[in-house]
Amino acid sequence: MAFPPLVEPLAELSDSELTRTARHRVLAGFGDVAQRRLAAAHVAVVGAGGLGSPAVLALAAAGVGTLTLIDDDLVEASNLQRQVMHRVGDVGAAKVDSAVRIAADLSPTTLVRPVQAVLTPANARDLLAGAHVVIDGTDTFETREAVAAACEDLGVPLVWGVVQEFHAQATVFWSTPPAGAVPVRLADLYPPDAGREAPTCAQVGVLGALCLQVGALLATEAIKLITGVGDPLLGRVLVIDALRARTDEVPLRPADVPSHGGGVAREPAVPEDVPAGVSRASAGLQAAPEPTRPAPIPQLTPAEALAAQRAGAVLLDVREPFETARGVIPGSMLLPLGDVLAEPHRVETPRVIVVCQVGMRAQRAAVALRAAGIEASVLAGGMDAWNRDAAGAAVRA
Structure with missing residues (x-):
């Protein structure tokens, strides 16, 4: 308008x-x-x-x-x-x-x-x-x-x-x-x-x-x-x-959103840098039921991500090709963030751990994947954390 x-x-x-x-x-x-x-x-x-x-x-x-x-x-x-x-x-x-x-x-x-x-x-x-x-x-x-x-x-x-x-x-x-x-x-x-x-x-x-x-x-x-x-x-x-x-x-x-007591009740914060997940209930919907509170996206340490991968989860690397050319976690699926946001159903696996360089893009991808019904978590700190972690060093050795 x-x-x-x-x-x-x-x-x-x-x-x-x-x-x-x-x-x-x-x-x-x-x-x-x-x-x-x-x-x-x-x-x-x-x-x-x-x-x-x-x-x-x-x-x-x-x-x-x-x-x-x-x-x-x-x-x-x-x-x-x-x-x-x-x-x-x-x-x-x-x-x-x-x-x-x-x-x-x-x-x-x-x-x-x-x-x-x-x-x-x-x-x-x-x-x-x-x-x-x-x-x-x-x-x-x-x-x-x-x-x-x-x-x-x-x-x-x-x-x-x-x-x-x-x-x-x-x-x-x-x-x-x-x-x-x-x-x-x-x-x-x-x-x-x-x-x-x-x-x-x-x-x-x-x-x-x-x-x-x-x-x-x-x-x-x-x-x-x-x-x-x-x-x-x-x-x-x-x-x-x-x-x-x-x-x-x-x-x-x-x-x-309005609370029953006449004040304001805040929904749980969405993760940072997640434009695809920022639509929320309008403040004017006073007669609407309490909004569904989405569970926070799990943030896994490198050791936890490695254990989850061994248990069957897929590591999804959403970095760009020029970044993944410098190295990836073995066994990772490579799909740039833009492709994930456009077609999250291309990820044909029920459980993924999303990886990017520092975690921001992974957070965006995880929100889109969860909206598509895929259980998604994030490698906290991304490849930077993986490269610093002893678990990542052990895998690369």
Whole structure:
């Protein structure tokens, strides 16, 4: 559903800005008024990295009036593969300084407020106050949770994305959406602390071009919210598989359901990074019975996984072929995550132990397999744990 625009339009644009944004203003359903809304808008972007960089480029080019960019890091040479706002000459300089230069080159009317600081639960609300929309392009869940909590407190829509390896997710969280829309929060997708064990991009890598795609998508969602044009991703998670050029959409509903006592009863948290398993009962279903509480997915140590394999369970490795080429657990079935999510019934065995590099993808696969009626558990810590464990060493010896 389309939402009312968040921002009242400026009275008029300068002649130079009218010329610069001419292709926006001839868009059907967008026009001059939407462009003037962008000129009056204030967007806060948290993180000047792989997602924040293209988002800032797109928002400045679009003519957003004020951009607050929050990041405490300095540019490193290894950033340049994906953080397109920075240049070789910026190495060693503050990342937020790149935004000031880029915006001036693209849109002289855009004001950039660089904030070189670490966003924390203590300062997040103050740093984000005054923004019409917040875009989260950070790379740690501690910061993501702080950003989300501040946005919930402020009632500001949070445009959210994450990229790792060849995969991405994007959505919109909003604690106080317009009438008729159901509030959706970060905790509905990732329960508190669920993402703390996620590997970093330095550990598993990230496709630079995918960062550009997702950063531009986040900017588009912000533009839609500001102008009231189109349907935002509130209540939907966009899941991108770059290797297969496939984009899927997964519904996302609140995790809270009314309790008999009039308060709120929270369902058990779904595992982290499981977009296929995040649909939950709507908070409005007050007459519905208590939701079925799914049993947590067993997390097996390498020794337990080895014992289960010997007892007849199948080890299902959901990593990509280039990863499995570096080594697998003997006897494993190989089927990349994308194939498992698309066709879980291809796994024709009643009991599996899912394996990936660190456990995140295995968790997603296990949820899909359980939904298909297959008893699935996860090798906790994935191949990293297996390679460190004495049981794995004994098998390889």
